[in-house]
Every structure is written in structure tokens, then in C-alpha cells.
Amino acid sequence: MNKIFKYPIYLLLLLLTTDLAAQDIKWEAVAPGVWKGTVGKPEAYNLLIASGATPSVDRLKNMGDAPFPFEKSEITGKLSDGKTYLRFPLDKKEQLYGFGLNFQTVHQRGKILELHVDHYGGKDNGRTHAPTPFYVSSNGYGVFVNSARYLKVFAGSSVKRDGTNVPEAKDRNTDKSWPARPYSDGVEILVPAEGVEFYVFAGPKPLDAVRRYNLLNGGGVLPPRWGLGFTQRVKTLFTSKDVEDEAKAFQDKGFPLDFIGLEPGWQSRSYPCTFEWDTSRYPEPAAFVKDMLGKGIRLNLWTNPYVSPQASIYKDIKPFTADHTVWVGAVPDLTMPEARDIFFGQLKKSQVDIGISGYKFDEVDGYDHYLWPDVTIFPSGKSAEQLRQTYGLLIQRYSAALYHERNQRTYGLVRASNGGGSSLPYVIYNDYYNHEDFITALINSSFAGVLWTPEARVSKTAEEWLRRMQSVVFSPMAMINAWSSGTKPWSYPEVEQQVKDMALLRMQMMPYWYSEFAKYHFQGIPPFRAMNLEEGYQADVKKEVKSTNLEDNPYVEALSKEVKDQYMAGEYLLVAPMFTGKQTRTVILPKGKWFDFYTGKYAGDGEVITVTPGLDKIPVYVKDGGVIPMGPALMHAPKPNEKVNLEIRYYGSKPAKYQLYDDDGETFNYEKGAYSFREINISKTTDGKLKTSISKAENGKPNTINKVTFKAMTN
Template sequence: MNPLRIFSTSIFLFFGLTVFAQKSSLWKEVQPGVWKSQIGNSRHISLLQAAGGNALHDALKLLPNSHFPLSKDDIKIQIIDKKIYLRFPLNQEEQIFGLGLNFQSVNQRGRILNLHVDHYGGKDNGRTHAPVPFYVSSKGYGVLIDAAAYMTVYAGSNVRADAKHPAPIQDRNSDKNWDSQPPSDVLEVLIPADGASIYVFAGPSPMQVVQRYNLFNGGGYLPPKWGLGFTQRVPTLFSQDDIIKEAKSFEAHQFPLDFIGVEPGWHSASYPCTFEWDPGRFPRPKAFLDTLSRMGLSANLWLNPYVSPKSSLYAGIKKYTGSHLVWNGLVPDFTMAEARKLVKTHFVKNHLDIGVGGYKIDEVDGYDHWIWPDVTTFPSGTSAEQMRQIYGLMVQEMTSSWFKEKNKRTYGLIRASNAGASSLPYVIYNDYYSHKDFITALVNSSFIGVLWTPEVRASKSAEEWVRRMQSVCFSPMAMLNAWSDGTKPWSFPEVEKAVSDVANLRMQLLPYLYTTFAQYRFEGKPPFRAMNLVDGFGFKPVGMKGKVDGTDNPYGMSIKNDIKDQYMMGDFILVAPMFAGEKTRDVYLPEGKWYDFYTGKLVGENQKIQISPSLDKIPLFVKDGALIPMVPVHRQAPKDGQAFALEIRHYGQKAGTWKLYDDDGRTFNFEKGAHSWTEFGVKQAANGQLEAYPKQVAPKSNFGYLPEITWTFMTK
């Protein structure tokens, strides 16, 4: 029995198994609108503990008051043979979002997912880079299972014999509407562990559920301004001279560039890694980093965390590592303070102290034949399964803490993440390369508190190149990953201008984008948002009867119709990417009037529209009353003392207000009050005309803008 007596139990035997059947559960409100129940034994490590976030209580208090959003009597919990069986109710029309970084589906209802950190293998089966055990209901609540374990979620996929709302009885021989997957009224989870923490998040809207989840985990991360510029990852064996030459080529083409990705060749040995500079390719690493800094660039170093026998770290850390190797490298047990301390000392001395800006952390996800097996043991007693689920979180938390101690914001890349990661400075990437699926992943990332980049690596045509570049410029990290072939943004000269234009547009939108990330930090709103999180989005998924095929679909399984190829960037901009080979596409507009970003013309209201955009533009639509702050074209994020002229565009006919965020763009001084929110607005004057205010940015509120504001009314 749990000594905390969180819930009462009855005990009986069934086929020789001890069964703990829950009678009642104590749900304790641990933060405003967030309830917790501890099931069974407390385990020594969990997902949220590994992520290390701290709830933002004051921000949570600002969200609407809400009662526990589910019927407690309909939540069932059992522990059978040291495994937890959870059951949550589902209404007939309820949609389920989240449950990991999925690449092909948005509404997860009816799916079975085995949540397991892994390289994404092309199917939404739960094995993915961020198998976050958190789901958001269209009814306005969310559920998080905080357990570092592989778990199976039956998201309304199977019907119980004791169903409260039983599925209709059908006869396949006579009923044309017979369904091979009858509707279920429960979501069930199997956790192979004898303890877990369960959290329920109130809404009342799906967006407010996500806000509570992010704020509970420390709020979203606010990147440095340079992190929102453009990044180029250079070929694997580039030397410091090669990289400087690469940076100069971006200057020659007047193409944006704020940070450089340095790939494995910077190590004196990699796969496994030394984490020490190669003396041949990088004989003067500090001078190299100083040169980049003078060019306005930050360096981001690739690594995987497996220690090479050639590293000076090897001898000291060996006793704090696992029983199995990865690429013949030691796997540090980062649940142990000793291992963390040794790695920190090594990294700070060799990287942070000489000016490194961040990391790309590779191969902490899978495959099974590369990463440590589940029979691995670790000196802390942490199981290999637990370690698999938390390793990416621990490396993120550990490295980000080093930068914070130096009062320096960082921004990097990671291959594995999990619950609680919203406050960590990393964007997920992988080796998969479907453009459409990349956009679906971007949509899904907004439900689970992670960031994702639809990076560009290569293309078969100029059309595909420009369409991919457009998408990446409207994502959390605008990245060209040229590690394998040295591709440049201008590799297809016939679309160089279109590619340059969209990269420049991202830089012009930096005030809007930076404020959107500030909303993530202070309010919990994801910067890139699924349409299902938008108020007034009226699209309803339709389950279409699949065509019977004796081989591929013998039971005529239903096909769900998701909106998975459009999304919001911040409060006002709807992004509808185009894909190679497509000349037209449908766009679903939420309630209210929507306008073309480029022209200010009305395009529709609460309806489906079909568009045929030109190749040089990514389709963008803006809400009525939107205020979009912009700056002139510039190659890099502003430096200390640099100020840009501010233009604010107004779209449509409605009055409205919006607050522009600013700070120094690089330190954590904003957490101590060194930041500003400046309210801008458009109101209706006595003569009926729209009038804008203010005309200047107040000096005390200004970090990076000139005082005078140019107002542009886009809709005539």
C-alpha cells in the first residue's frame, strides 16, 4: 500500500494476480486549474522531474477560473501485477489531440499509440522523438501522465463490455453502415509501472488547456533574438577557415544569417565524441569564435553525448556510465550529480567560456540497434526504459542551465524530448523528409509543449526548394541543414530571389515573431498553433468510409479528415504552405473576416476558400483588426545599441489593440523586469475613420526601435 494513502483500495486475487481496484481518488489542485493524483508508489525519476520546470503560479492565476473538468466517478484506476490501468471518459463528438509529435494525423481519437522515444519511422504509432503522454480534448480539458515508462494509449479505439454508452449493434451481412471499429466511450492507458502522477488541466477552451500545461512546466522558452534569424549548418568536415568563408558568402549574397551550425568535424573524434576541438581543423577555436562574433554570428556545435575513449573525460566519468556502449562510447548517467558535474566542467571550459552559443544534440532518440538496449543497467539504478524516456530531457535541462548561469540565452536542436519541455531552449529535428508531414508535425507540436522545425536539406526541383524554404521561414527555426552536401540558399538560381524574399520577410517580422515567443513565455500560448486551438475555427472532421480492398483495407476502415496543412503564427497570421506539384489548395478560415497579408484585400469569412498562389509567395492571411509590427529588411537580429524603424500594419475594418514585447534580446534580465510591453491600437475616431495610436515608442519601453512609428492601413 502507498504510505501516502492517496487513494483507498480493495484487494482481491484473480488468476494469481494481486489487484488494486480504486474506489476513490483524491485529486488535489496543485496550481490554479491543475489537479494531481499520485497513483501507487512514487518513482525516483519522472518526466517532469527530468525537465526541471517550475510552475508560473501568477500567470496561471490569470487564466479563467475553472472547476475539475471531468466526472471523477468516470475516471477508473487499477493496479494489476504492478501495472497501472487508467480509464477516462469520452463523449461521442470529442476529438483528442496531442499524444506525441505525430507526423501524419492530428485528431488521435480511434488510434492506438505505444509512446516510446525513438527515431520516427514513418508511422504514427507512438514511437517518435517526443512521445509526450499528454492529450488535449476538444471539450476543453487535458490529461498528463507523468511516468518515465513506455505506455500504450487506446484513444477511444476499443469498446468495453461495461461501456456506459455502448456502441450500436450492427450486422455486417445486412448493414451497409457496419463499422469495423465501433465507437468507444473511453480512453484507456496501460503503464508498465507501479506508480505515476496523473494531472488534469482545465480549460475551458483547448487553447487555455495548452496554456495551463505550458505555464505549469515553466512557460515557453523565449529565444535570443539571433535564434529567430537564419541558420546554416555546414558540411561535416568543414574547418574554421571553411566556415568563415561560408559566412562571407552569405554576406556577398546579402542573405540573412545569424548563427552557424558546426557539424561533427569540430571534435578531435566523433561517434563517439571527445567534445574537444580538432587541432587540425580548428587550431584556434577561441579566435574562430571571436571572428564569428565580429561578423554578428553565433556558433552552434553538433554533438551526441557518448564519451570517446580518446576524450579527457573518459577516465573520470567511466564509473558513472551505463553497462552498454553507443558507437563504442560511454553513456553518462545524467541522473547522477557526479556525471553532470564532470560534463559541465569539461563543456564550460572548452565551449561556453570561449563563446559557443549553443548545441545540436543528436542521437538521443533511437534506433533500437544504435541506442542502448533495454537490458542496460545504470549505476543510479535507473532502468534503461526510464533512461530512454528522459535522456533527451535531461541533456536539454543540463546544458541550458549552464548558459543560464552565464546569463546568456541559447537556442539549439534536439532529437528527443518529452513532457515538461516547453521551458527548454531546443527545437526538435529528425532525418525524415516529407514536406507535408513536416507541416503536420508543426501543427501537432503546439499541443504538447515542444518546438519543431521543418528544416530544408535538399530538393529535386527549384519549385520544391522554394516551397520548402518558405515553410521553414515560418517555423520556430529557419534552418538550412547542409551538413551532407553543402547546399546554399541560392543553389537554385532561378528561385534565388523568391528564397531571399521569404527569408527577408521573416527578418522584417522579427518584432511580431519575438512578441509571439514572449506570449509563449509569459502566457503559455504556443508560437505556432494548430487551427484546433483557434477560437471560432468551425471545421469538423468527417469520418469517411474507406473503400473495401481485399488486400490493403478488407474491412473498409474509416479515413479521418484532418486539417493538418495550415496553422497560425501568433495571434493574427494564418500560414497555408504550398507543396511541390500543387497549383491550388484549400484554406479553412475561422470566424471573422480574413485578409491577404500582401495586399490587404478581403479573402473570406468563416469558410473554405481555394487559392492559386504564385511561386514567389507563401500564402498568408490576417485577421480583421490585426496589428502586425515590422522593421525594414536586415540581415541579422539587432545588436546592442542598434535600433530599427518600426512600421505597424493594420488589416481590415475593425478596431483593435495588441502589445509589442521587447527586451535586450540576449540575457535573462527580462526575468528581473528588464522588458517592456507597449500597447498599440486602432480606434474609431469621431468622424468614423480609423485612428492609430501611439505615434512614438516611449523611451523607457524601447530596447531596439527608433521612437517614430509608421502606421500603414493595408485595407483600403
């Protein structure tokens, strides 16, 4: 009897165990084209909770509905060993983008990553400043895993024994097509928790999925106008007199300047910090800040959040800090209201209330050797891992709230972010300094819901300096970071005029940049984004292997050449940076006619072109029917009620329509409807003349536009 039922009982138990491990996914329609799936018992603390993200439901509705991108039965979730395993289907010709702020690769299929907040260490392995657990498919959908844990991602790198599309086992001895890494038909994500929630975003295009993700997070940030101007970060131990002299030098030389960044020396102690002014270098902080504001210059302060034992707030905040330190400074548990009240209360009293416009929050990312270890205990009960993944979000969220309470926008710098942070008014930077990789990071920022600046610091040659400055002008923050070098825009006399011309171009383009950031906020469209998100862009898909290395990416069916050195800037511009020592470069133009930004001349249509732009310019192209609103080359961004003249530049011959955004440029009154999109229409008559119009300013809405002229750039 026992022998008869021995194996059937074993098999029955095995089947029951397997059924217990497999979990039913609970689905909820969050908004048109957005679904939330829940597996097991998700943790109460996650990325969206930490960021405070509030979905822009009405704007998601405006995008319209779209079907679920695959069969729900194709998504599986299992619990085992206290962890949750998620699996999503993957077609053979799909490419994957995202999984955080990567610096060297755009294509992520075949990667194995651990999504872990950290300094970028020179390799795309998941450890980065914004390891956003969101990916986008070339098939036109997105997936976001809302977990504040270190996630392990197998992005089409593993083969299930009994999968739907198991590849043929090949004989390496005789078959030259034998792959070291066979084709995989799934994206698998390991979450170290007994449950998780995740979101699926429909397209139908990849950009639609990105937009839905950003709008779920409240829409992208809308900076103040001055935040899109020019900024200089001064040397560490500058005094108030040094800062005043720096501002005067910019004025005397005719270089635009909107805000100056003060580095650690503004504080009495740093690493760890006191968050108090050093009165030997800044004897009268309030008077100094007021004087600089009177000159049209705002001040941004460097700090990290680690509290010095010499800080006046140390005794009060100590009970609400971790049991480990950073540079022997106490680590506030920012998930606790008591810690936040003390920490941000000090910033408010000492700095924000006297007119400081924003912050640069340093060292909230890594490395492991100085940040708190994973054995750290925080008084809230949140784990060290969860705080590591969300500390950048917390510091952004609650510092931004200081300004929102004042009805005053801010725009600053931060070292770490994560999923849910799209609407937070900060740009990521780091200490890495590879120009080419900076551009790849700018491209990947569009898949991560963050902003990235390819800042300039110092260069070995005048050519390198100019090339870096040209990239800076076409980025979210036009910044020189001279905390160590003391570099000025004019530090390389051979290219001083070209650098000045680029800085003035940045100011002229402010109406365009501001409108594009408004689209980021209201529509979720990244202002700087990958070519893979551009309509008409089709990189060639070729089955070719360029080397015999068996570890090369085997998914040649899905891969075309990565394009990681050109990107879209706003609705109409394609930017192709130049790097030191290169006189020529190739540019891939999407389908449709494109025109040179500077001259209006025809450049090509859906083809690869080779250009030699010279030293003075980098290649920039405009779509047919492109509209670029330009303002005057001001030394500072326009004041809230200041009206400026606009020159509307028009490229090509295709009928054009553009939404020009306007508000007061500084407050949050736009949240109450105090804004407008003025529609610009341009077409050419049969005799080549322009037919133009711009809608009237709405009564009771801000109007900062004075005289408007139109210019046809293409003959």
C-alpha cells in the same frame, strides 16, 4: 454446508479482489484549472523531475479558475500485474489531439500507441522524438500522465463489457453498418509501474488546456532575438577558413545570417565524441569564435553525448556511465551530478567559455539498433527505459543551465524531448524529409509542448527548394541544414531572388515573432499551432464513409476531415504552405473576415477558398483587426541596445489591440522584470483614416524601439 456456501464465498473473494485492484484517486488542486491525481505509489523519477519544470503559478492564476471538466468518479485507476491502468471518459462526438509529435495525423481518436522516445520511422504509432503523454480534447480539456515509462495508449479503441455506453452488438451477416471497431467511450492508458500521478487541465477551450499545460511546465521558451534570425549548418568537414568564407558569401550576396552550425568535423573524433576541437581544422578555436562574433555571427556546435575512449574526460566519467555503449562510446548517466559535472564541465571549459552560443544534440532518441538496449544498467539505478524517455530532457536542461549561469540565452537543436520540456530552449529536428509531413509535425508540436523545424537541406528542383524555404520562414527556426549537401540559399539560381526575399521577410517580421514567443513564455500560447486551437475554426462534421474498408476509422460521428496542411503563426497569421507540383490549393478560413498578408485585400469569411498564389509566395492570411509589427530587413538580429524603426501594419477594419514585447533580446534580465509589453491600439474613423497609439516606453525598462509608423494594408 460446503455446497451451500461454495459459490457465495467464491463470489465474495472475487468482489474483495476487485476492490483491492480498484484504487482511490487522491486529488490535489495545483492551480486554478489544474488538478493532480495520484494512483498507487508513483515512482520518484518522472518527466517533471527530469525536466526540472517549475510551474508558473502566478500566470496560471491569471488565467482564472474553471470547473473540473467531467465527474471525478468517471476517472478510474487500477493496479494489476505490477502495472497501473488509467481510464478517462470520452463522449461520442469528442476528437482527441496530441499524444506526442506525430507526423501524419492530427486526429488521434481510435489510435493504439506506445509512447516511446525514438527516431520517427514513418508511421504515427507513438514512437517519435517527443512522445509527450499529453492529450487535448475538442471538448476543451487536457490530460497529462507524468511518467518516464513507455506508455500504452488506447485512445478510444476498446469497449468495456459493462461500460456506461456499450454499443449495440450488430450482425455482420445482415447489417451493412456493422463496424470492425465499435464505438468506445474511454481513453485507457497502461503505465508499467505500481502507481502514477497525472494532471487534468480545464478549458473551457482546447487552447486554454494547452496553455495551462505549458504554464505548468514553466511557460514556453523565450529565445534570444538572434535565434529567430537565419541559420546555416555547414558541411561536416569544414575548416575555420571554410566557415569564414561561408559567412562572407552570405554578406556579399546580401543574405541575412545570425548563426552558423558546425557539424561533426569540429571535433577531433566523433561517433563517439571527444568534445575537443580538431586543431587541424580549427587551429585557434578561441580566436576563431571571437572573430566570428565580431562579424555578428554566432556558432552552434553539433555533438552527441557518447564519450569516446580517446576523450580526455573518458577515464574520469567512465564510473558514471552505463554498462552498454553507443557506437562504442560511454553513455553518461546524466541523472548523476558526478557525470554532469564532468560532461558539461568539458563543454563549458572548451566551448561555452570561449563564446560558443549553443548546441545541436544529436542521437538522443533512437533507433533501437544503436541506442542502449532496455537491459542496460545505469549506475544511478534508474532503468534504461526511464533514461531513454528522458535523456533528451536531461541534455537540454543541463546544457541550458550553462548559459543561464552566464545570464546569456541560447537556442539550439535536439533530437528528443518529452513532457515537461516546454521551457527548454531547443527545437526538434530529424533525418526524415517529407515536406507535407513536416508541416503536420509543426501543427502537432502545439499539442506536445515542443518546437519543430521543417528545415531545408536539398531539393530535386528549384520549385521544391523555394517551397521548402517558404515554409522554413514561417517556423520556429529558419534553417538550412547543409551538413551533407553543402547547399546554399542561392544554390538554385532560378529562384535565388525569391529565396532572398523570403529570408529578408523573416528578418522584417522579427518584432512579430519575438512578441509571439513572449506570449508563449508568459501566457503559454504556442507560437505555431493547429487550426483546431483557433477561435472560430469549425471543420464540418459529417457522417460519411469514403470507402468500404472495414478498418477505416469508425468514429465518423466525431471526425471531420483532418486539416494538416495549414496552421496559425502567432496571434493573427494563417499560413497555408504550397508543395511541389501544386499550382492551386484550398484554404479553410475560420469565422470572421480574413485578408491577404501581402496585399491587404479581402480573402473571405468562414469559408473554404481556392487560391493560385504563383511561385513567389505561399498563401498567408491575417485576421480582421490584425496587427503585424515589422522591422527593417537587417543582415543580423538587432544588438541588445540597438534601436530599430518599426512599421505597424494593420489589416481590415476591426478595432485592434496588440501587445508588443520588448527586452534586451539576449539576457535573462526579463526574469527580474526588465521587460515591457507596449500596447498598440488602432481603429478607423468614419472617413477611413487611422487612429493609432502605442504606449510609452517604461522608465528603467529596455527600449529597443525607435521611430514608429503605421500602415493600413486594407483600403
